[in-house]
Amino acid sequence: MNRSVIRLRETRAGQAGYGAVLGLVVLALSGAVGLALKQPWLFPSLGPTVMLFFESPEQPSSRPQNALVGHGVGLVAGVACFYALGLQGTPPAPDGGLTPxxxxxxxxxxxxxxxxxxxxKLPHPPAGATTLIVSLGIFVQPVxxxxMAGAIVLVTVSGFGVNKLIIGRPA
Incomplete structure (x- = not known):
């Protein structure tokens, strides 16, 4: 446990810097993987997930299990609703317009x-954004x-690891 970092996080500026720097690192890592693979490894719901990890690691919604299960449920629910409502073959809502x-x-x-x-009992509010990304047709191809699943795992594992290493407690 790094006591100087823990003391630094007790100040508003220290907490802000900790969250900003580590959020930058974790999201840049995910984005770099996405660039290398030419796939969407950086998408909107990862932002609030990372913010939870580094701004409030003690909150239940910041636990790795909550993030993994939450986004997993969001992916499955989004896919199920997208296909159940027959939206395959239609342009994504941002391109073709919002339909009933x-x-x-x-x-x-x-x-x-x-x-x-x-x-x-596994709250993770950013999962609501993940499910919308899918159900609105933005990302629906299997790859x-x-x-998305790979990025969620990468961000969760790296966020958990960084918090554990630096402040002695997991995300």
Whole structure:
């Protein structure tokens, strides 16, 4: 445990710097993998996940299990709603416009994600963004979904590891 970092994190500026620098490092790592693989290893819901890891590592929603299960449930719910509502073959909502089917897929996927994570007692609010990314058709190809899953694992493992190494407690 690094006592000087822990003391530094007790100040507002120290906590802000810790979160900013480590968030930058972890997201840059994920982005670098994405660049190398030419796949989406950096997407919107990773931002709030990393912020939780480094701004409030003591919160239940910051635990690695919550992040992994939360985003996993979000991916599955998003895919299920996207296909159940017959959206395959249509342009993603940001490109083709929001349709009633996309509204239903998005709202339903967030509701399912919330329901499952609440029942499991594994809250992770950024998973709501993951499920929307999928249910709105932004990333739905199998390789994109695998990339999202890989990025979630990478960010969670690296965030957990960095917090454990530097402040002596996991994300």
């Amino acid at each position: 089917a996309y509204v239903a897929a998005g709202a339903l996927s967030v509701a399912i994600t919330t329901l499952v994570l609440t029942l499991l 994109q979904l695998l990339s």
